[in-house]
Amino acid sequence: MIRRLGLWLLAALLVASALGAITAQHRARGLFVDLEREQQRARQLKAEGERLKVELARAAQPAAVEAAARAQGLRPADPAHTTTLPAQPAGEVR
Numbered sequence: 001m002i003r004r005l006g007l008w009l010l011a012a013l014l015v016a017s018a019l020g021a022i023t024a025q026h027r028a029r030g031l032f033v034d035l036e037r038e039q040q041r042a043r044q045l046k047a048e049g050e051r052l053k054v055e056l057a058r059a060a061q062p063a064a065v066e067a068a069a070r071a072q073g074l075r076p077a078d079p080a081h082t083t084t085l086p087a088q089p090a091g092e093v094r
Contacts, residue, residue: 058064
């Protein structure tokens, strides 16, 4: 009787252990898929960051700034219509 109870207990522990191993393996696979997805997203974001750096460098060129200003109707300052103020030493308040 006790021997039979021990066998049932051992069988129950074996089944519980197998279910635990299956659950752990399933979770590990899910985490691996998540990791791969996030690594792909990181690669995409890095590529986009590099593209934006190139775009910013191109847009910061003087010719590009001048073309954008002209496209918005801006023009160079006309010295005949420009007033300059005398320089004020730092820290001096009027």
